[in-house]
Amino acid sequence: MINVxxxxxxxxxxxxxxxxxxxxxxxxxLAEFTRLLEKNQIDMRALSIAETQDFGIxxxxxxxxxxxxxxxxxAGFICAITPVLAVEMSDKPGSLVKMLTALGESGINVEYTYxxxxxxxxxxxxxFRVNDPEKAIKVLIQNKVRPVAQDDLSALFGDK
Amino acid sequence: MERYYQPEIECAxxxxxxAWQNERLVPTVKRVYENVPYYRHLMEEKGVTPDDIRSxxxxxxxxxxxxxxxxxxxxxxxxxxxxxDCVRIQSTSGTTGRRVVAFYTQHDIDLWDECCxxxxxxxxxxxxxxxxxxxxxxxxxGGPGLNGGSHKVGSLTLPMSSGNTDRQIQFMxxxxxxxxxxxxxxxxxxxxxIIERGLRDQIKLKAGIFGAEAWSEEMRQDIQNKLGIKxxxxxxxxxxxxPGVSFECSDQHGMHINEDHFIPEIIDPNTGEVLPEGxxxxxxxxxxxxxxxxxxxxxxxxxxxxxxxxxxxxxxxVRMSKPMGRSDDMLIVKGVNVFPxxxxxxxxxxxxxxNYQIVVSxxxxxxxxxxxxxxxxxxxxxxxxxVSAREKExxxxxxxxxxxxxxxxxxxxxxxxxxxxxxxxxxxKRNLY
Numbered sequence: 001m002i003n004v005x006x007x008x009x010x011x012x013x014x015x016x017x018x019x020x021x022x023x024x025x026x027x028x029x030l031a032e033f034t035r036l037l038e039k040n041q042i043d044m045r046a047l048s049i050a051e052t053q054d055f056g057i058x059x060x061x062x063x064x065x066x067x068x069x070x071x072x073x074x075a076g077f078i079c080a081i082t083p084v085l086a087v088e089m090s091d092k093p094g095s096l097v098k099m100l101t102a103l104g105e106s107g108i109n110v111e112y113t114y115x116x117x118x119x120x121x122x123x124x125x126x127x128f129r130v131n132d133p134e135k136a137i138k139v140l141i142q143n144k145v146r147p148v149a150q151d152d153l154s155a156l157f158g159d160k
Numbered sequence: 161m162e163r164y165y166q167p168e169i170e171c172a173x174x175x176x177x178x179a180w181q182n183e184r185l186v187p188t189v190k191r192v193y194e195n196v197p198y199y200r201h202l203m204e205e206k207g208v209t210p211d212d213i214r215s216x217x218x219x220x221x222x223x224x225x226x227x228x229x230x231x232x233x234x235x236x237x238x239x240x241x242x243x244x245d246c247v248r249i250q251s252t253s254g255t256t257g258r259r260v261v262a263f264y265t266q267h268d269i270d271l272w273d274e275c276c277x278x279x280x281x282x283x284x285x286x287x288x289x290x291x292x293x294x295x296x297x298x299x300x301x302g303g304p305g306l307n308g309g310s311h312k313v314g315s316l317t318l319p320m321s322s323g324n325t326d327r328q329i330q331f332m333x334x335x336x337x338x339x340x341x342x343x344x345x346x347x348x349x350x351x352x353x354i355i356e357r358g359l360r361d362q363i364k365l366k367a368g369i370f371g372a373e374a375w376s377e378e379m380r381q382d383i384q385n386k387l388g389i390k391x392x393x394x395x396x397x398x399x400x401x402x403p404g405v406s407f408e409c410s411d412q413h414g415m416h417i418n419e420d421h422f423i424p425e426i427i428d429p430n431t432g433e434v435l436p437e438g439x440x441x442x443x444x445x446x447x448x449x450x451x452x453x454x455x456x457x458x459x460x461x462x463x464x465x466x467x468x469x470x471x472x473x474x475x476x477x478v479r480m481s482k483p484m485g486r487s488d489d490m491l492i493v494k495g496v497n498v499f500p501x502x503x504x505x506x507x508x509x510x511x512x513x514x515n516y517q518i519v520v521s522x523x524x525x526x527x528x529x530x531x532x533x534x535x536x537x538x539x540x541x542x543x544x545x546x547v548s549a550r551e552k553e554x555x556x557x558x559x560x561x562x563x564x565x566x567x568x569x570x571x572x573x574x575x576x577x578x579x580x581x582x583x584x585x586x587x588x589k590r591n592l593y
Contacts, residue, residue, distance in 0.1 A: 018542065020540075022535045029572075057541075077573075078535045079537075080537070
């Protein structure tokens with residue numbers, strides 16, 4: 001039922017640009033970073049943190065990734081932009097199981113994942129970083145799941 | 161009752177010591193001049209010939225040697241005998257890939273062993289003792305030196321080398337070790353471990369000979385109380401021979417320098433001028449009995465003071481204080497020489513900026529070395545495992561270069577403090593000096 005055509009941009013058209021930022025693990029670091037986003041009127045869609053004892057990696061989905069990268073770099077932070085998969089699913093128990101099973105059976109390794117919601121009712125979203133995005137997209141499509149594209153996000157968050 | 165390994169030497173009159181120094185210095189200078197072109201060149205530059213050196217009063221006329229000279233002359237440039245006469249090398253932990261290598265003839269090793277034997281006897285050692293040596297064996301002089309000294313005394317020698325604390329403690333209990341030789345930080349660690357295992361009453365230790373790193377009087381008290389032993393300091397450096405250049409007696413107020421082999425001087429590290437008796441300055445040694453590697457006026461970079469006052473122990477050789485600091489930036493961590501330049505080399509090789517900071521601290525009487533490195537875009541990844549793997553790679557490279565483990569801490573770019581545009585490289589929190 002979902003009819004997906006590969007664009008000239010390839011699989012990237014079905015991914016979201018995640019921004020990851022290096023933060024030292026000490027008081028006030030995250031506050032300083034969010035102050036920077038506030039100052040530049042950057043809207044966060046999703047946020048997750050992976051941490052070790054002395055540093056953390058902040059992963060963000062924002063309304064304007066390219067503006068954010070420029071602002072963040074200019075402020076002296078180390079950051080990277082990475083395509084991740086985002087998938088919509090019904091907000092009820094068991095939704096994740098089918099998809100993760102399909103990915104696992106196809107030999108795709110999920111490096112990390114986190115959840116977020118949008119303004120759309122009764123659905124939730126998962127962001128995935130996988131070892132083989134192209135293959136993952138094919139598997140998702142075979143399972144009738146369409147990955148959310150960067151361009152879809154504005155609509156989901158009710159932006160103009 | 162104080163005992164001596166060589167009482168006729170250790171308790172000789174000052175006049176006798178001076179006579180030995182005079183009669184040994186003059187031919188040594190002549191021999192070095194003839195056989196070591198590197199040093200002859202230094203003498204020529206200063207306009208000094210062997211004829212100018214008639215007694216130790218002329219010592220100040222000779223040029224200095226520094227660690228840099230040893231690197232320049234690496235490996236054979238300061239050798240004073242044919243290589244076929246040498247039987248051993250030892251080496252320091254080195255810097256920026258260039259180690260310092262010292263050569264020994266059998267005669268040199270015998271003299272070195274005797275120096276260590278003097279230290280063991282001063283710590284109460286006899287042929288009834290079991291000497292437990294857990295200094296590292298190998299290129300490091302600690303293990304071989306005390307091992308040789310223990311043989312000379314006739315003690316039963318346990319060549320344990322470093323590490324494997326469980327085995328150390330087991331041998332200590334099973335074989336009744338009475339004298340422990342290791343770094344003070346390892347002694348403190350062993351003491352803790354023995355107490356933790358409830359084996360304090362199983363050990364027969366009576367003394368310890370601890371050196372190769374700086375340690376405080378508080379640490380001595382701590383080790384003495386925990387192990388119920390008397391803790392003796394020992395000092396030495398590979399360039400001069402190894403441990404046993406000087407050693408502590410029962411009085412525990414300074415280390416007697418074996419002046420029949422090594423002539424000490426205290427100089428102003430900035431001007432090179434010899435300072436009057438009782439001054440604090442850089443310690444310089446001249447070797448007067450060595451065959452293979454007789455360094456003349458070698459600058460140790462250790463800052464200390466010499467005491468010529470009569471020692472209650474009966475020894476007449478001058479006592480040096482514990483080194484109070486270093487005249488350059490070398491750090492001694494866990495008994496190993498660490499130079500900021502070594503760390504810099506590793507960072508640059510691995511593609512990191514040379515913005516780093518070294519933090520040395522001491523936790524539970526054990527040295528801790530932390531290298532703070534500024535994160536770079538090249539090193540960064542959204543994947544935590546990748547960043548951690550790169551961090552681990554750096555830890556391994558530092559271990560390979562320094563010989564000891566350093567904690568790597570990744571910090572934000574430009575977060576390392578700079579004073580007048582220059583990074584503050586080393587923060588030593590140990591308060592050792």
